[in-house]
Amino acid sequence: MKFDKSLIATLREDPKEAESKSHRILLRGGFIRQVASGIHTYLPLGWRILLKISNIIREEMDGIGGQELLMPAISPKELWEESGRLQEIGDDMFQLKDRKDREYCLCPTHEEIVADTARNMIRSYRDLPQIWYQIQTKFRDEPRxxxxxxxxxxxxxxxxxxxxxxxxxxxxxxxxHKRAYEKIFKRCGLDFVVVDASGGLMGTGESKEFMATVAGGEDQLAICRQCNYRANLQIADGKGEPASFDDLPIEQIATPEKRTVEEVTQFLRVSPQNLVKSIFFTAAGKDPVLLLIRGDYEISEDKIQRLVGHDYQPASAEQIRATFGAQPGYIGPVGMERLTIYADDLLRGARGMITGANRDGYHVRGLNLDRDVKIDKYVNIRKVKSGDRCPKCDGEMLIESALELGHIFKLGTKYSISLGANFLDEKGNSKPIIMGSYGIGLERIMACACEQKSDDRGAVWPISIAPFDIHLTILNPHEDIVSSTSKEAIELLTKAEFSVIIDDRDISAGIKFNDADLIGIPIRITVGPKGIKNNQLDICIRETGEIITASKTELVTKCIEIRDMLYRRING
RNA sequence: CGGGGCGUGGCGCAGUGGUUUAGCGCGCAUGGUUCGGGACCAUGAGGUCGUGGGUUCAAAUCCCACCGCCCCGACCA
Known part of the structure; x- marks a missing residue:
């Protein structure tokens, strides 16, 4: 492909809307173009990367017996009402109407369509198992x-x-799927870990996430330094140190305008460990629950929802005032026997604690959990914090930021039951199909490669997903000797089945080199008058900056060597 | 949804009430000189100043409303 005839527009300056590394590189290198918030065109360079990624995924999915199909991106709203997910997904669902006012959803995922297909096509245990997959556009109206x-x-x-x-x-x-995913991400050249995860709205079965460790990722992981325990922070368990203080009689103390843990600890000159935070969760039509956690920890909403149900949410300020007679920040468990109260297990037996007095401007001190509060259950509802001990081996836990690349879930019968996807077993009994669902974000693989592999000059694509194998930079393209040599080189490389992008633009060398660095093709070959005089072409490896010289006759052999070396580096 | 920021040629920005045709750098077009890490000269094209309303003799500039985009938070199969 010729550079000057292709839809590549590299930008000299960073676009102002781009903040993260991958966003900057993808925009500057002309891989993507934003059309609206969260909606992009994948320009030829970016699309070639996504096609390379798709092919790797296809090979591995076919390798485990997956059958590729394509489901519609648009689906009748009723299917989502049937499964109950229209309500669960809520505003994240893009919805539309046709000319007859019939209502549709743009699919954010396809469990409902799969279950609908299965209930019509799967009859017998003889039809099972099945693995169906597609590579398709999804829609989610993300709030941000x-x-x-x-x-x-x-x-x-x-x-x-x-x-x-x-x-x-x-x-x-x-x-x-787990093994296929490990192969896929490895083949894409990424560094990743597999962690225990939360099913969230998908269900409560086992689930694993494939996480790339990147600075400024969206998710956080708890990782043990010693053993292989690693989990999404939302569900990670860790051992913390119990803390207890002097046993004192309970009394109210004035804490005017001191609501947060930080404010109260400073005002009373105590450590956050000495505080008990009270968090009130409610759900429509159900009894609310009061959750207690020590001041130096955060609650895990995921753990709480597993305990009480996904419909529970933190209460509003109005609900809190109505129940406790005090503003948020001053509520506590004392005198609230009529509520269900769950306490984090690190609070078991704690004495001499400080918590809200259910009176604006006051806290109580000398709280003794065993003596002063009726706790219905002690459970682990806290998020792990750095320095906690591993639940498996007691090693030190680290918190790292990460990017979710893939997620696999054991769904069980959630969708087969709600949509009536059944089969007849050997004995002729009708049973719901047991389902699993497994996702990979293609653009995230592309972005992740930028985050993990690029340098200050631009992208450094792993050869397996690079838009081209070779970037041919032709200097002084109008000199006859240069143009004839480069024609020969292109012919040789093409015959050897390399994909080549050819930059013979009539502009200064520096621009071409800088563009090549920005676009990040793994191998760059320079054809120019100086080299030709010495019968040599320069081959530069983008990743290392290493330059290897080759004569015309050696060119293909050396490129094959380098390409194989780059693949070995990825696949081991 | 809360907080903050920003909308001026393709990109990055300046101009924040009164110099006739709204500037600058990059990019783009034409011609020429250059040519191994973002060269130079000349000429030229390209703008409803986000949208709508208002104030004024006069609005990119002041006021009001709306829209869009980015960042932090909330949220996130």
């Missing part, structure tokens, strides 16, 4: 798209779905 392509409202996902007769079959499909 960010970081370019990392959190967008329209994006490409490989989603697959497994259908099995029983749990053992699901385990098998799940493990097949």
């Amino acid at each position: 798209p960010r970081s370019g392509v990392i959190r967008s409202r329209q994006f490409i996902m490989k989603d697959s779905y497994s259908l099995d007769c029983d749990e053992a079959g699901l385990d098998n499909s799940f493990n097949l």
